[in-house]
Amino acid sequence: MSKALEGVRILDFTHVQSGPTCTQLLAWFGADVIKVERPGAGDITRGQLVDVKGADSLYFTMLNHNKRSITVDSKNPQGKRVIEELIKSCDVMVENFAPGALDRMGFTWERISSINPRIIVASIKGFGPGPYEDCKVYENVAQCTGGSASTTGFRDGPPLVTGAQIGDSGTGLHLALGIVTALYHRTHSGKGQRVSVAMQDSVLNLCRVKLRDQQRLKAGPLTEYSQYGEGIPFGDATPRAGNDSGGGQPGRILMCKGAPEDPNAYIYFITQAPVWEKICDVIGEPTWKTDPEYATPKARLPKLNQIFERIEQWTMTKTKFEAMDILNKFDIPCGPILSMKELAEDSSLRNTGTIVEVEHPTRGTYLSVGNPIKLSDSPSDVRRSPLLGEHTDEILREVLGFSDHQVAEIHDSGALDPPRKVAAE
Ligand code: CAO
Numbered sequence: 001m002s003k004a005l006e007g008v009r010i011l012d013f014t015h016v017q018s019g020p021t022c023t024q025l026l027a028w029f030g031a032d033v034i035k036v037e038r039p040g041a042g043d044i045t046r047g048q049l050v051d052v053k054g055a056d057s058l059y060f061t062m063l064n065h066n067k068r069s070i071t072v073d074s075k076n077p078q079g080k081r082v083i084e085e086l087i088k089s090c091d092v093m094v095e096n097f098a099p100g101a102l103d104r105m106g107f108t109w110e111r112i113s114s115i116n117p118r119i120i121v122a123s124i125k126g127f128g129p130g131p132y133e134d135c136k137v138y139e140n141v142a143q144c145t146g147g148s149a150s151t152t153g154f155r156d157g158p159p160l161v162t163g164a165q166i167g168d169s170g171t172g173l174h175l176a177l178g179i180v181t182a183l184y185h186r187t188h189s190g191k192g193q194r195v196s197v198a199m200q201d202s203v204l205n206l207c208r209v210k211l212r213d214q215q216r217l218k219a220g221p222l223t224e225y226s227q228y229g230e231g232i233p234f235g236d237a238t239p240r241a242g243n244d245s246g247g248g249q250p251g252r253i254l255m256c257k258g259a260p261e262d263p264n265a266y267i268y269f270i271t272q273a274p275v276w277e278k279i280c281d282v283i284g285e286p287t288w289k290t291d292p293e294y295a296t297p298k299a300r301l302p303k304l305n306q307i308f309e310r311i312e313q314w315t316m317t318k319t320k321f322e323a324m325d326i327l328n329k330f331d332i333p334c335g336p337i338l339s340m341k342e343l344a345e346d347s348s349l350r351n352t353g354t355i356v357e358v359e360h361p362t363r364g365t366y367l368s369v370g371n372p373i374k375l376s377d378s379p380s381d382v383r384r385s386p387l388l389g390e391h392t393d394e395i396l397r398e399v400l401g402f403s404d405h406q407v408a409e410i411h412d413s414g415a416l417d418p419p420r421k422v423a424a425e
Contacts, residue, residue, distance in 0.1 A: 003030025004378035008183065009399075011083075011090040012036065012067060015043045017139065017165060018124045018199065019096030020063040021172025026092075026179065027066035028371040028380045034086065034395055035064065035386065039071040040418025042388040055363035061385040062368045065358070069386035070395045071416055074105045079415035083107065085400045087115045092179055096124035098136045109194055119192040120182040124171050128198040137199050142167030146203020151210040154242045155227055171202040209246045213238045224250055229302045245270060250304050253337065254312040256320040264342070267320045269311055270333040271304075273297045278330040283314040356382045392416055 008031040012023040020043070027033040037043055045060040073079040083105075087093065093112065095102055102108075102123075112121055126137020127145070135141075143149050143161045153160035164170075178195035186192060204211070213222055214237065221228050225241050228234075245251030251270035258265035271279060276295075280288040288294035293303070300307060315323050320336035327334045338346075344367055349355040356370040361384075371380040396402040396410065410416055 001377055001379055003380065004375055005029040005031040005180075008032070008092065009090045010034065011086045011093040013093060013095035013097070013102070014124075015096065016045055017059075017063060017168035018171045019094055019175070020045075021169040022122070022124075022175040022179070023067065023094050024063055024065055025172070025176045025371070025373075028382065029375075029378065030380070031092075033067040034090070034391075034399070035067045035069045036074070036083070036086070037069055037071050037388060039073050039389070039416055042069070042071070046388065052363045055360070056385060056387070058366060061358070061360060061363070061366065064385035065368065066381075066383045067386055068391035068395060069389055070392045071389035072392075073415050074107075076413065076415040078410050078413035080106060082396070082400070082410065082415065084115055086395075087112055087119060089399055090116070090119060091183065092120045092122060094122045094175070094179070099125055099134050113192060117191055118186060120179060120186065120195060121192070122175055122179050122182075122195040122197075124175055124197055124199065126199050128196070128201055132200075137167075139165055139167040142171070142199035142203050146200045147207040147210055148203050151207060151238055151240055153240045155232070155240050157240070159240070166206050167199045167203055170206055171197055171199045174202045174205070210238045223301045224248060226252075226304055229304045243268070249273065249333075250300070250308075251333075252304075252308045254308060254315045256315050256323055256336075257318055259316070264337050264339040265320055266337040267315055267323050268335045268337065269308070269315065269327075271300070271307065271311075272333050275330060275332050279311070279332055282326065282330060282332070283311050285310060353380075353382070358382060358384050360384045361387070389416070 005026055008026070010023055010026055010031050010033045012019075012033045012035040014020045014023055014035070023033045023035070035043075043060055043064070045063065046056045048057055049059050050057045070082075072082050074083055087107075109121055112119060125133070126135050126142065127133050132145075137145075140149075140161045143166060144159065146167065148166060149159035149161055152162055175195065175197045178197060182193050182195050216222060217234060217236070217238070221234050224244065225234075225239065226244050227239060227241070243251070243253040249270050249272045251268060253266050254269050256265045256267050276297075277289045280286055280294075293299055294307070318326065324334060324336050343349065344355065346355065350357075352374070353370040354372055356368055357365055358368050359365055368382060370382045373380075393407055396407050397404075402410070
């Protein structure tokens with residue numbers, strides 16, 4: 001079985017999280033991803049949040065699997081020559097520099113596409129064209145400007161950012177789709193094109209149900225929000241809804257046996273209408289099945305707090321896993337709150353390759369996420385991230401066809417290596 005993206009070569013000019021997420025995904029699918037890094041320094045994340053002295057950080061290793069690393073100073077004339085050769089031999093260039101940085105290196109879209117008209121140039125920026133287009137952006141800024149923070153948290157608390165990296169990894173996923181779409185288009189157009197994704201746009205795309213609710217406000221209060229049942233008037237913007245379900249089926253996070261001392265002894269419980277009668281039986285309130293005060297979803301809406309309090313009295317008698325087992329038998333939608341520790345130890349996630357153990361020469365064995373997208377006929381494995389510049393000479397020789405003499409010449413120019421320290425007299 002061959003890998004889905006075998007034969008596709010990526011010039012990976014990405015750093016930190018958003019861009020590397022995208023190119024890692026393409027690498028998992030079999031693309032030959034050549035990561036260009038600054039000599040001596042490399043991707044800044046190599047040295048961020050270091051847990052093993054002298055080894056690349058988990059931040060870096062978990063975002064750069066299956067790639068090759070070449071160090072090139074893109075501001076050195078010989079370095080520019082190497083990058084031009086890479087542009088000629090790659091199908092895609094991916095970058096997430098600050099706005100204007102690639103142009104300042106001399107690699108405008110016009111120049112890149114004149115070097116290789118078939119190349120696809122894919123970019124992540126914080127914002128699209130508009131008042132903030134020149135701003136540098138990190139994860140939480142995107143969550144705040146894309147509508148996530150204003151709609152996350154509790155109504156009476158401040159906006160909250162989420163643990164899921166929707167700004168960085170979420171944008172990387174969007175970009176990966178843009179790249180394979182442009183590659184597909186190239187099969188009949190014969191030409192490359194630019195693919196641009198803004199982090200603000202990606203977060204907003206993921207927050208679409210909150211934009212839906214913004215418009216629904218015009219028609220009256222959002223009746224599935226617990227605020228409605230509490231009699232609290234709505235303002236003119238989508239409010240924060242705590243753990244209320246974002247769909248038409250009310251849901252909440254409820255305590256289970258062990259809470260609140262155990263911070264993760266909770267379960268998400270959805271009072272889906274078709275299984276209401278089963279819920280009533282399970283929690284010991286059979287009269288609620290026919291009582292007009294409880295029998296219909298509409299009648300229940302103003303009483304959701306009281307209903308969930310009653311359900312919680314039941315969930316508190318069970319561990320989250322016991323509750324899950326019982327509720328699943330009745331098709332009542334629910335899910336235990338799983339800690340990172342529990343996920344790291346989950347044998348089924350390891351069996352499917354969603355969590356993998358990786359060997360690394362300087363840090364030993366570590367855990368990482370694997371490819372969450374499974375293709376039936378195209379396997380995807382996880383190989384360790386490259387050391388800084390590990391493949392520099394290999395790429396110059398094998399990909400660019402440089403002779404030993406040419407490789408030595410480029411090394412001598414200082415384009416591939418950190419500046420030499422001059423010994424003190
Ligand atoms: N050789 C020589 N110079 C190099 C180089 C190389 N191989 N690789 C990068 N550089 C240079 C760039 O050319 C740039 O130089 P100039 O400023 O002189 O043009 C410089 O390194 C810094 O690049 P940068 O501005 O992109 O990096 P930063 O650390 O200052 O900013 C970030 C980081 C992420 C805020 C910014 O890149 C950005 O806004 N990117 C777009 C949005 C994004 O992806 N954000 C998510 C990041 S993950 O949280």
